[in-house]
Amino acid sequence: MVNNGNIPKSCDVVVMGGGPAGSHAATLLAQRGYEVVLFEKARFPRPMVGESLIPHFWKFMDHSGVTSKIEAADFLAKAGGITVWNGRIHQFSFSAFGYDRPALHVERDVFDDVLLRHAESEGATVFEEVSVKGVDFSDPKPIVSYHSMQDGTRGAGKIQCRYVIDASGNSSILAKQFKSRRLVEGHRTFLGMWGYFTGGKYIGVDGSSYGTESIGKVAPVTFISSHDDGWAWHIQLKDKISIGLIINTSNVKRMGKKEMEPYFLSTVRNIPYFKELLEDATYQEGSMAFRPDYSFYSTKPAGPNFGCIGDAGAFVDPIFSHGCQAAFYSASVCAWAAESAFRRPDRAENYGRLLQRRLQQHYGFSRSLALGDYGGDGVDPDLVIDLMKSMPLVELEMMLVASDISNRSTNFHEMAKQAGILEEDFADGIMSGKARVLDTLNV
Structure with a gap:
């Protein structure tokens, strides 16, 4: 739905971006009675990659009250993960860790639309097809400049607010404005590319492959x-398969999109097991997309009257399906910081510093988990260790097992040991039989 009403001249909070982070933050603040205006440059539903969710996300859905709407969307439950890394096959299921609510494979256009409409239903005012051009922080109340492409409100305008939340994703509006966006050393040259297939086969948690007739009966x-x-993903959705590649850009830097598609198709069909899984699949022509500037972070993710959440603050690596989890977490702590600053304006600077610490802490955890970095590039090991000490044991245990799939896990495990957690139970990355190393896959 496009809101064709007049954009107000002022409000309490401007949220830039209607993805999971922006929608979640807008929902929480609107529920607390604040006047929230959300600008989204696209018109929903819109295509988006990142279809795999881990079961942790349900606690955020419960918090915002959107759980029943997510359940009604009937997304595909997923049973766990299987990886083939340097020839080693590693398998784990979420049920082994005691999770009784499923992880999901979601069509992000539908999932994100559910979240955005929920924000509207909770009182946030959403304007789609409105792009934010910049924010003037010279006044204690920021002024947001925007350009609307909506019929009836087409053209430039400004809105003043008490707090700005940047949830603009890879556009990272504030990080670019502040010149605080930093590419991660060692991953500057990486690029993500993905496309969609119909038909084909997928893998169940038992390590066997299944055809489309088993969708809804055997969880992928x-x-x-x-x-x-690099590495590749295979995510079975209800009526298509998401296939993605993480690659070094040196292989494609001179290619146009017409050349990149054949490269993408030839590469994925020659990855172990992907060839068999996609043998009878049909590529959806023109579905390939890509994202450069692969891993980055902001050195200034928060302040007394702003916060940069989700991918607008940092993007790591989607190898552990951690992106939406990070979006919901950062949105939650940012909503808390904004409300706290409203209640105690004299402590707004302190709340800004606390928010920055929490955002950097979670970013460091995600970086250490996905890329194995111990320090540098915005990662403070002491903050990561503190977070590990406070995490629910089941969540940390599953993350430790997941991190063992690659050759990047050494530093993450070392920090867990320094935190004094699972030191005795963890042996060769396989905890108490909750994960297995398989000899082969039956595809």
């Missing part, structure tokens, strides 16, 4: 495989 896993120049 998120399947990951390393390849010569």
Whole structure:
């Protein structure tokens, strides 16, 4: 739905971006009675990659009251994960860790639309097809400049608010404005590319492959495989398959999109097990997309009257399906910081510093988990260790097992040991039989 009403001249909070982070933050603040205006440059539903969710996300859905709407959307439950990394096959299921609510494979256009409409239903005013051009922080109350493409409100305008939340994703509006956006050393040259297939087969948690006739009967896993120049994902959705590649841009930097599609197709069909899974699949022509500037973070993710959440604050690596989890977490702490600043304006600077610490802490955890970095590039090991000490044991245990799939896990495990957690139970990455190393997959 496009809101064709007049954009107000002022409000309490401007949220830039209607993805999971922006929608969640807008919902929480609107529920607390604040006047929230959300600008989204696209018109929903819109295509988006990142279809795999881990079961942790349900606690955020419960918090915002959107659980029943997510359940009604009937997304595909996923059972766990299987990875092939440098020839080693690693398998785990979420049920082994005591989760009784499923992880999901979601069509992000539908999932994100459910979240955005829920924000509207809770009192946030949503304007789609409105792009934010910048924010003037010279006044204690920021002034947001925007350009509307909506009929009836087409043209430039400004809105003043008490707090700005940047949830603009890879656009990272404030990080670019502040010149605080930093590419991660060692991952500057990486690029994500993805496309969609119909038909084909997927892998269940038992390590066997299944055809489309089993969708809804046998839950898929998120399947990951390393390849010569990165790694790839296979995510079964209800009526299509999401296939993605993480690659070094040196292989494609001189290619146009017409050349990249054949490269993408030839590469994925030659990755171990992908070839068999996609043998009878049909590529959806023109579905390939890509994202450069692969891993980055902001050195200034928060202040007394702003917060940068989700991908607008940092993007790590989707190898552990951690993106939406990070979006919901950062949105929750940002909503808390904004409300706290409203209640105690004299302590707004302190709340801004606390928010920055929490955002950097979670970013460091995600970086350490996905890329194995111990320090540097915005990662403070002491903050990560503190977070590990406070996490629910089941969540940390599953993350430790997941991190063992690759050759990036050494530093993450070392920090867990420094936190004094699972030191005795953790042996060769396999905890108490909750994960297994398989000899082969039956595809």
